[in-house]
Amino acid sequence: MNxxxxxxxASEAQVARQLVGREPNDLEWGLFGALWSEHCSxxxxxxxxxxxxxxxxxxxxxxxxxxxxxxxxxxxxVAFKVESHNHPSYVEPVQGAATGVGGIIRDIVAMGARPVAxxxxxxxxxxxxxxxxxxxxxxxxxxxxxxIGVPTVGGxxxxxxxxxxxxxxxxxxVGTRQSGRDVGARGARVGQTVYLLGQATGRDGIHGASxxxxxxxxxxxxxxxxxxxxxxxxxxxxxxxxxxxxxxxxGVAAVQDLGAAGLASSSSELAVQSGVGLELDxxxxxxxxxxxxxxxxxxxxxxxxxLLVFNAERGKEALAAISAWGLTAQPIGRVVAGGRYVLRYExxxxxxxxxxxxxxxxxxxxxxxxxxxxxxxxxxxxxxxSFEGRDLLAILGDPDCRDRQPIYQRYxxxxxxxxxxxxEHDVAILxxxxxxxxxxxxxxxxxxxxxxxxxxxxxAAVALVVARLATQGAVPLGLTDGxxxxxxxxxxxxxxxxxxxxxxxxxxxxxDVPVTGGNVSFHNETDGQAIWPTPVIGGVGRRERPTAPWSxxxxxxxxxxxxxxxxxxxxxxxxxxxxxxxxxRAYPRVRLQDLARSAAWLxxxxxxxxxxxxxxxxxxxxVWLAVVKMWLAGSAGVxxxxxxxxxxxxxxxxxxxxxxxxxxxVDESDVRIVLDQLALHGLQTRNLGQSVxxxxxxxxxxxDEVGCWPRxxxxxxxxxxxxxxxxxxxx
Amino acid sequence: xxTKVAVIRFPGSNCDHDTVLALERIGAEPVTLLHHADxxxxxxxxxxxxxxxxxxxLRAGALAAHAPIMDALQEAVERDQVRVLGICNxxxxxxxxxxxxxxxxANVSGEFRCRMEWIEVVSTPAAWPGFTPGMRFRLPIAHAxxxxxxxxxxxxxxxxxxxxxxxxxxxxxxSQEYSPNGSVDAIAGISQGSVMALMPHPExxxxxWMGSDDGRRFLSLWLEVNR
Numbered sequence: 001m002n003x004x005x006x007x008x009x010a011s012e013a014q015v016a017r018q019l020v021g022r023e024p025n026d027l028e029w030g031l032f033g034a035l036w037s038e039h040c041s042x043x044x045x046x047x048x049x050x051x052x053x054x055x056x057x058x059x060x061x062x063x064x065x066x067x068x069x070x071x072x073x074x075x076x077x078v079a080f081k082v083e084s085h086n087h088p089s090y091v092e093p094v095q096g097a098a099t100g101v102g103g104i105i106r107d108i109v110a111m112g113a114r115p116v117a118x119x120x121x122x123x124x125x126x127x128x129x130x131x132x133x134x135x136x137x138x139x140x141x142x143x144x145x146x147x148i149g150v151p152t153v154g155g156x157x158x159x160x161x162x163x164x165x166x167x168x169x170x171x172x173x174v175g176t177r178q179s180g181r182d183v184g185a186r187g188a189r190v191g192q193t194v195y196l197l198g199q200a201t202g203r204d205g206i207h208g209a210s211x212x213x214x215x216x217x218x219x220x221x222x223x224x225x226x227x228x229x230x231x232x233x234x235x236x237x238x239x240x241x242x243x244x245x246x247x248x249x250x251g252v253a254a255v256q257d258l259g260a261a262g263l264a265s266s267s268s269e270l271a272v273q274s275g276v277g278l279e280l281d282x283x284x285x286x287x288x289x290x291x292x293x294x295x296x297x298x299x300x301x302x303x304x305x306x307l308l309v310f311n312a313e314r315g316k317e318a319l320a321a322i323s324a325w326g327l328t329a330q331p332i333g334r335v336v337a338g339g340r341y342v343l344r345y346e347x348x349x350x351x352x353x354x355x356x357x358x359x360x361x362x363x364x365x366x367x368x369x370x371x372x373x374x375x376x377x378x379x380x381x382x383x384x385x386s387f388e389g390r391d392l393l394a395i396l397g398d399p400d401c402r403d404r405q406p407i408y409q410r411y412x413x414x415x416x417x418x419x420x421x422x423x424e425h426d427v428a429i430l431x432x433x434x435x436x437x438x439x440x441x442x443x444x445x446x447x448x449x450x451x452x453x454x455x456x457x458x459x460a461a462v463a464l465v466v467a468r469l470a471t472q473g474a475v476p477l478g479l480t481d482g483x484x485x486x487x488x489x490x491x492x493x494x495x496x497x498x499x500x501x502x503x504x505x506x507x508x509x510x511x512d513v514p515v516t517g518g519n520v521s522f523h524n525e526t527d528g529q530a531i532w533p534t535p536v537i538g539g540v541g542r543r544e545r546p547t548a549p550w551s552x553x554x555x556x557x558x559x560x561x562x563x564x565x566x567x568x569x570x571x572x573x574x575x576x577x578x579x580x581x582x583x584x585r586a587y588p589r590v591r592l593q594d595l596a597r598s599a600a601w602l603x604x605x606x607x608x609x610x611x612x613x614x615x616x617x618x619x620x621x622x623v624w625l626a627v628v629k630m631w632l633a634g635s636a637g638v639x640x641x642x643x644x645x646x647x648x649x650x651x652x653x654x655x656x657x658x659x660x661x662x663x664x665x666v667d668e669s670d671v672r673i674v675l676d677q678l679a680l681h682g683l684q685t686r687n688l689g690q691s692v693x694x695x696x697x698x699x700x701x702x703x704d705e706v707g708c709w710p711r712x713x714x715x716x717x718x719x720x721x722x723x724x725x726x727x728x729x730x731x
Numbered sequence: 732x733x734t735k736v737a738v739i740r741f742p743g744s745n746c747d748h749d750t751v752l753a754l755e756r757i758g759a760e761p762v763t764l765l766h767h768a769d770x771x772x773x774x775x776x777x778x779x780x781x782x783x784x785x786x787x788x789l790r791a792g793a794l795a796a797h798a799p800i801m802d803a804l805q806e807a808v809e810r811d812q813v814r815v816l817g818i819c820n821x822x823x824x825x826x827x828x829x830x831x832x833x834x835x836x837a838n839v840s841g842e843f844r845c846r847m848e849w850i851e852v853v854s855t856p857a858a859w860p861g862f863t864p865g866m867r868f869r870l871p872i873a874h875a876x877x878x879x880x881x882x883x884x885x886x887x888x889x890x891x892x893x894x895x896x897x898x899x900x901x902x903x904x905x906s907q908e909y910s911p912n913g914s915v916d917a918i919a920g921i922s923q924g925s926v927m928a929l930m931p932h933p934e935x936x937x938x939x940w941m942g943s944d945d946g947r948r949f950l951s952l953w954l955e956v957n958r
Contacts, residue, residue, distance in 0.1 A: 139842075142843050143843075146783075146843055146845075146873070146875075147743070147745070147783040147786065147787070148745070149745030149746075149782065232786070233783070233786065234742070234743050234783065234785065234786025234788065235786075237742075237743055237745065237783075238742060238743075325742075326742060408845075409844055409845055409846050410842050410843045410844070410845070411843070411845060412843070412845045412873045413845055414845065414871050414873060414932075414935050414941070414942075415745060415746065415749065415873065415935075416748075416749065417749045417752060417753070417934065417935055417937065417941060419941070420940045420941075431940065433752075547938070547940035548940075
């Protein structure tokens with residue numbers, strides 16, 4: 001076989017030959033091709049990812065396993081990770097997205113944790129196909145998540161030209177487990193038996209990792225459809241319950257889910273992590289089709305499968321727990337001493353390698369230098385663009401700003417009955433049983449902000465997650481990163497990747513929150529056009545009293561609207577506002593220390609609220625969208641009067657998207673105290689206006705009334721999807 | 732003494748645990764029974780919870796309708812008037828089994844819908860005098876197949892026999908014709924004899940912080956206990 005047929009470069013093939021000391025056979029080449037693919041080996045990213053801070057007081061398990069784990073309290077631990085399923089979702093949106101959800105759920109289950117929440121981060125182009133792709137992806141995410149019974153409690157969707165042929169589907173899954181229930185791939189011991197559980201193996205998804213997810217797309221790639229797997233949430237549900245029940249018995253020594261590169265990657269990774277060898281008898285693998293070759297069995301990406309190893313003490317109980325869910329675990333091999341990875345099929349030895357060659361042998365790409373790029377000159381030209389009332393309504397209806405209800409109402413956000421705040425809010429809140437701490441979740445993946453300055457985008461992604469958690473006074477425990485870029489062999493993509501990681505690193509260090517794992521998706525590039533570097537950050541935080549959230553809605557009149565941590569010179573760089581004028585400049589670099597102080601102030605204040613009635617983090621659409629969302633989320637019969645009077649800075653003030661700014665609504669009687677506190681914290685503030693009796697939002701800029709809109713008009717502009725299919729109430 | 736309530740779990744049920752918690756919240760003692768059980772252990776109250784039994788791959792509820800526990804349930808209803816509550820997939824299973832008339836079709840939007848809705852009691856079920864016409868509940872829906880359909884002739888009978896138990900209600904426009912899924916006559920739930928079923932999920936509305944605690948009132952009325 002030509003090693004290039006399995007995606008290996010000539011030099012990689014040479015390294016493989018040297019490791020093996022002979023010409024590998026076809027099956028062995030297939031294993032190398034899959035395990036050394038970008039998707040499985042992280043060869044272009046591993047050395048750069050090492051820059052990220054991974055230690056923290058709450059960290060139980062950092063990167064390297066199926067998911068990161070942080071401590072919620074003495075009893076409960078939280079496993080969480082974001083994963084992408086971009087390429088399959090373009091080829092086949094429904095099944096691609098569905099299997100993405102199934103895959104990340106299995107990762108969490110393999111950590112011994114019960115999935116309690118999902119969030120999705122989606123990107124689509126602005127062409128005609130975007131709607132069809134979105135519709136399929138949402139059907140796929142919902143179809144799997146709703147049926148398996150894990151609520152989708154939030155998410156985000158954005159649009160941009162580079163995503164036309166490279167839509168992004170990143171899914172965050174969060175699970176909880178009892179403290180000390182530490183399972184994973186490390187526990188297999190010599191003499192134990194290896195079992196395969198779940199779906200029978202079929203011919204689906206063969207080489208999905210190496211040939212679909214690890215190279216660029218071209219126009220002819222519709223023929224890749226057979227490499228996409230099909231999701232079966234019903235079996236997924238049984239597999240999840242059976243695996244968790246088996247772990248519950250204490251009889252599971254090691255567990256690894258089968259995802260990319262199927263049995264090949266799961267078994268070799270389990271061997272390496274446990275420091276053992278494996279002998280697998282492929283005749284024992286239950287197959288869906290007759291006459292499957294060893295190659296097909298090893299590289300199939302059939303979904304809903306789990307690899308399990310049981311201990312001597314309680315293994316029988318674990319097997320019984322699995323049978324109770326109507327599934328059968330099939331013994332397929334045994335754990336042996338050393339590190340040898342031997343496959344037998346039809347009585348013949350068909351592969352004989354060191355497991356570590358497959359898992360750790362791939363040559364890694366060197367990392368560049370850890371020096372942040374110089375901030376691009378933004379220039380002032382765009383700051384002088386002017387806006388009218390109708391522009392502001394257009395911003396509300398912009399696809400990056402408008403209401404997401406048509407999407408999230410297709411997801412079950414309430415199952416498991418722990419959802420205090422779901423997808424209609426910027427941060428999700430779960431009230432879990434068995435702990436006084438609420439679990440707070442946020443996700444942010446700003447491609448537009450990273451488009452010109454990837455370093456700024458990386459900082460902003462982390463900053464927005466921490467800011468959103470801060471609006472509830474929640475303390476961040478850990479982050480997960482889903483990094484989406486073009487072809488890493490191109491210097492500009494490699495540079496953007498490194499700058500993005502540096503930005504994430506700087507923000508994570510400054511805001512004191514570790515990155516406990518994640519996923520890298522390169523080759524989001526079709527016919528030479530790459531996506532914007534898109535860093536999707538998910539974060540988990542905690543706070544007591546989750547069932548009494550801090551409001552994000554304007555609840556009454558006579559509340560002062562104050563902008564906390566206002567930039568001295570606001571900029572429109574990277575904003576929806578300037579894009580309206582056909583401009584896309586660099587996004588500002590978030591002032592991390594000022595954000596840290598703002599978050600500390602909010603956390604302190606959240607203990608007693610002190611006259612601050614509502615809080616929102618400023619993001620897309622700037623202060624303008626934050627005010628509108630706060631207003632629409634509040635009570636009817638309340639109006640808003642906004643008054644900006646900073647001459648040339650007024651418009652940038654209204655539409656600047658710099659993260660770290662907070663919009664707060666303060667009782668008129670407490671304004672003095674709050675402003676004094678903020679001054680003590682060294683934070684800049686601006687008075688934006690107040691809530692009034694009435695039903696209108698009035699905006700004055702530099703003394704002129706720009707608009708006076710009734711609630712219905714603003715609401716209709718933001719819910720610009722009304723009338724589109726799926727958004728309508730039916731009767 | 733706590734009232735014992737059977738909660739039936741089929742493979743693929745996913746609201747069984749929430750239903751158990753909800754029943755505990757109102758002071759009942761839930762007992763989970765599996766699909767292959769051949770009797771109800773003498774329990775007088777049974778909940779068929781929501782979810783995707785057997786994946787709903789054939790038709791929602793179609794396979795579960797033929798599970799052994801459903802033979803036992805039908806017999807217990809016919810012989811002992813055991814009180815049954817079908818929620819969402821449970822409603823679909825009861826219709827597929829023929830215990831309740833009609834069928835639940837795909838939402839007219841063609842999409843899954845999850846959100847809070849108002850429902851209103853239309854007529855008092857014979858077995859539950861506590862539910863009175865005009866009573867309203869705020870409960871979430873979460874389904875893809877919730878459009879209630881019934882043959883034209885049977886629809887008349889349904890109304891005349893006071894089997895139409897719950898309808899969706901639009902408080903903003905005070906509309907009688909509002910339905911989030913395209914149900915005929917905006918029907919959200921029906922009842923006959925000792926069986927009642929609805930598409931909305933009372934077990935998900937047990938605390939103010941869930942968005943509504945009307946589910947407490949609903950389940951307490953079904954169980955005929957004071958909250």
